[in-house]
Amino acid sequence: MTVNTQPVTESPDDPRAFGLPLVDAHSLPAELRTLVSRVHDLVDAVANTEVDTDTLAETAATVEGLTDRLNVARRQIGAMVRRELGDGTTMVGTITNIVEGETNPAAPQLFLDRTDEGLRAEVTLNTIYQGPPGLVHGGWIAAMLDQAVGSVSAVETSPGLTANLEIDYRRPTPLFTPLEITSWVERVEGRKVFVAGRIRAHGQVTAEATALMIRVEADG
């Protein structure tokens, strides 16, 4: 397991001040990233397979053995990861975050990067995230937008929690299609950060969000 040995700082943005382990994204072993990717593919294969029952039973036994093997050393709940964005700023989040966690095979691993307006990511979703036939589940659309607006609030102000999230579903959001997700801060009033985000497919808006984030620690 990767352990960050840098000294704990007193910054409220540093999770080690709250007793949570923190690792740098670039220090995660390539073997772990490969395993996450393979298991992501496995989830998709399981969700869609029509193989015979013997193969299903055999595969289930193999997977159970692999699960036991990995469970001998587990991370602490709340373990955090620090990742560097394109412009050099750093962002901290839980390492198993369901939308962008580096070690979570169920996550689409949205990689939000900084732009002049806020944050932007591109992601293509498969049937793991399916709601209506061929379309992204509405709850996942909300989850991705929640992450995008929460992250832009954290990066541009300081970390907080979503108090309110409103989604307008404008058009169906397709699977197997590059989606562009953007988010930005509209205004800040003390601990309240008013944020917004959008998903586009083929350049057309499929969903829009507005949200209120409440900063856990104000800057002062």
Ligand SMILES: CCCCCCCCCCCC(=O)SCCNC(=O)CCNC(=O)[C@H](O)C(C)(C)COP(=O)(O)OP(=O)(O)OC[C@H]1O[C@@H](n2cnc3c(N)ncnc32)[C@H](O)[C@@H]1OP(=O)(O)O
């Ligand atoms: C290192 C980490 C990395 C973080 C990296 C970031 C990525 C995270 C992305 C995912 C985000 C999530 O999923 S977060 C998980 C989902 N959200 C949650 O679990 C939050 C649950 N709710 C809460 O814990 C609480 O309600 C809080 C913390 C949001 C607010 O509680 P509080 O701190 O006591 O503050 P409170 O006084 O109630 O409210 C402050 C001000 O906001 C207003 N306010 C509060 N709620 C609302 C509301 N729903 N709609 C309108 N206004 C509201 C109040 O009227 C008040 O205004 P005024 O009187 O001052 O004018």
